[in-house]
Amino acid sequence: QKIITLEDVNIHYGSFHAVKDASLPIYEKQVTAFIGPSGCGKSTVLRSINRMNDMIRGATIDGQVLFHGQDLYAKDVDPVLIRRSIGMVFQKPNPFPKSIYENITWGAKINGFKGDYDELVETSLQKAALWDEVKDKLKQNALQLSGGQQQRLCIARTLAVQPEVILMDEPASALDPIATGRIEELILELKQYYTIVIVTHNMGQASRVSDNTAFFMVDEGRTGYLEEYAPTEQ
Ligand code: ADP
Numbered sequence: 358q359k360i361i362t363l364e365d366v367n368i369h370y371g372s373f374h375a376v377k378d379a380s381l382p383i384y385e386k387q388v389t390a391f392i393g394p395s396g397c398g399k400s401t402v403l404r405s406i407n408r409m410n411d412m413i414r415g416a417t418i419d420g421q422v423l424f425h426g427q428d429l430y431a432k433d434v435d436p437v438l439i440r441r442s443i444g445m446v447f448q449k450p451n452p453f454p455k456s457i458y459e460n461i462t463w464g465a466k467i468n469g470f471k472g473d474y475d476e477l478v479e480t481s482l483q484k485a486a487l488w489d490e491v492k493d494k495l496k497q498n499a500l501q502l503s504g505g506q507q508q509r510l511c512i513a514r515t516l517a518v519q520p521e522v523i524l525m526d527e528p529a530s531a532l533d534p535i536a537t538g539r540i541e542e543l544i545l546e547l548k549q550y551y552t553i554v555i556v557t558h559n560m561g562q563a564s565r566v567s568d569n570t571a572f573f574m575v576d577e578g579r580t581g582y583l584e585e586y587a588p589t590e591q
């Protein structure tokens with residue numbers, strides 16, 4: 358089942374043509390990996406999926422990104438709502454310099470969440486495989502956690518706003534091998550419930566976690582393009 362379709366997506370930064378004619382499907386509750394050399398446009402394409410490129414000065418996009426068949430760039434679409442359904446996790450863990458508890462509740466508060474906040478914190482941290490490590494120090498500043506814990510907290514923070522899709526831009530490349538392994542295990546656990554797109558430059562990681570792989574390349578003018586889309590070779 359396709360949840361997202363990119364159709365002839367072209368992205369410019371000012372006059373620079375960063376990505377040319379990218380078309381690919383994203384299947385529901387699968388992991389899609391974007392792989393390719395540095396500068397081939399993986400992050401740029403990833404950010405087009407939740408309109409994060411809107412926040413980059415000079416970035417323009419042509420073509421279509423369909424989410425449940427709806428064009429995400431249509432005039433009546435609110436990018437804030439899109440980013441709620443299509444969450445994002447970055448390369449460098451970026452928890453708010455606040456308590457672990459507040460990191461989780463922040464997005465829910467903005468969204469006017471009326472449920473039980475304690476329960477939201479516990480379930481979100483459990484889904485991110487962090488609860489047991491932090492349940493006795495929820496009031497502690499998130500920046501005191503290890504890098505790997507901070508990244509799982511960022512994943513928990515994203516899960517707390519109930520997304521359908523999670524975009525991950527090299528989520529483990531700032532982490533040590535043990536923390537990386539934990540993130541990979543977590544991705545395999547989460548894909549039962551969520552659709553995941555992960556940018557990685559690590560072929561081994563792509564083969565361990567993904568179902569489908571989009572290989573990007575870059576031409577002589579430094580424009581990125583999709584070279585191949587295929588089931589991941591395990
Ligand atoms: P990748 O994720 O594959 O390393 P990126 O999507 O980050 O590639 O970058 C693709 C190309 O777009 C590169 O040439 C990069 O220098 C350029 N680029 C990325 N972000 C910006 C930006 N904000 N402004 C201008 N050029 C950018």
Ligand code: ADP
Pocket residue numbers: 483484546547550
């Ligand atoms: P079962 O129905 O088999 O009892 P649960 O729904 O209780 O399974 O969940 C099993 C595991 O999956 C638990 O570790 C739980 O934390 C995790 N889990 C449940 N719902 C989600 C979700 N939406 N996202 C990520 N993990 C989840």
